[in-house]
Amino acid sequence: MTDELSSKEDDINRRIGQRVRLEREARGWSLTELAQQSGVSRAMIHKVERGESSPTAALLARLSGAFGMSMSQLIAQSEIQPGTLLRHAQQPVWQDPESGYIRRHVSPGTLPLDVVNVELPAGVTVPMAAISYFSRRQLIWVLEGALTFQEGDKVFEMAAGDCLELGDPADCAFSNRSGQPCRYAVMVLKAG
Structure with a gap:
C-alpha cells in the first residue's frame, strides 16, 4: 500500500469510527444494544468508535446492516461530499x-x-x-x-x-x- 493510500486509510477509519458512534447515538442505542443488533462484540465496537481498530469488511457489514444501511452508505457518510461531481x-x-x-x-x-x-x-x-x-x-x-x-x-x-x-x-x-x-x-x- 502506498503512503498516500495508507494515510487516507487511517483517516477514513477514524471517520468511520466517528460515523458508527453518530449512527448508534442517533438511534439512542448503547454499545450493548448495537452489539446485540449487529452480532459484533461491545469491546470491538468501542475500539472501532475510538479509532483504535481497523474494522474488517465483515464487521462493517454487520454494523451497517444493524443501522439499516449498506456498508457503502456507512463509508460514504463518513466522507460526505456535496455536489453532483465526485472526482x-x-x-x-x-x-x-x-x-x-x-x-x-x-x-x-x-x-x-x-x-x-x-x-x-x-x-x-x-x-x-x-x-x-x-x-x-x-x-x-x-x-x-x-x-x-x-x-x-x-x-x-x-x-x-x-x-x-x-x-x-x-x-x-x-x-x-x-x-x-x-x-x-x-x-x-x-x-x-
Missing part, C-alpha cells in the same frame, strides 16, 4: 485490513443509488452476513477478472461483463479463486 481523487477509499480488498465509493449526489468499485485480490474470499442486505436491492457487475459469488446455497461463477441481481437476504461470500485480481461494481438501491 476520482475525492472518492472515499477503504481497504479491508484482513483481505486487502479495496472499496471505492464512486457515486456522488443524493440519488437513491450507491455505486461502489471493488478490487478483490487473487485468492481472497470476503464473507458478508445476511444482515448486510436487509431492505436493499443490489447488482454485482464484474468489470475485470473472475468472481465466484455465493448467495446462501447458490453459487454463481461470473466473468468480466456478467451482472447479477441479488435475491432475498442471505449470507454471501465474494471469492476470487483465480491468480489475477478481480474488479467489480456493486450497485445498491437505497431503501427509501
Whole structure:
C-alpha cells in the first residue's frame, strides 16, 4: 500500500469510527444494544468508535446492516461530499485490513443509488452476513477478472461483463479463486 493510500486509510477509519458512534447515538442505542443488533462484540465496537481498530469488511457489514444501511452508505457518510461531481481523487477509499480488498465509493449526489468499485485480490474470499442486505436491492457487475459469488446455497461463477441481481437476504461470500485480481461494481438501491 502506498503512503498516500495508507494515510487516507487511517483517516477514513477514524471517520468511520466517528460515523458508527453518530449512527448508534442517533438511534439512542448503547454499545450493548448495537452489539446485540449487529452480532459484533461491545469491546470491538468501542475500539472501532475510538479509532483504535481497523474494522474488517465483515464487521462493517454487520454494523451497517444493524443501522439499516449498506456498508457503502456507512463509508460514504463518513466522507460526505456535496455536489453532483465526485472526482476520482475525492472518492472515499477503504481497504479491508484482513483481505486487502479495496472499496471505492464512486457515486456522488443524493440519488437513491450507491455505486461502489471493488478490487478483490487473487485468492481472497470476503464473507458478508445476511444482515448486510436487509431492505436493499443490489447488482454485482464484474468489470475485470473472475468472481465466484455465493448467495446462501447458490453459487454463481461470473466473468468480466456478467451482472447479477441479488435475491432475498442471505449470507454471501465474494471469492476470487483465480491468480489475477478481480474488479467489480456493486450497485445498491437505497431503501427509501
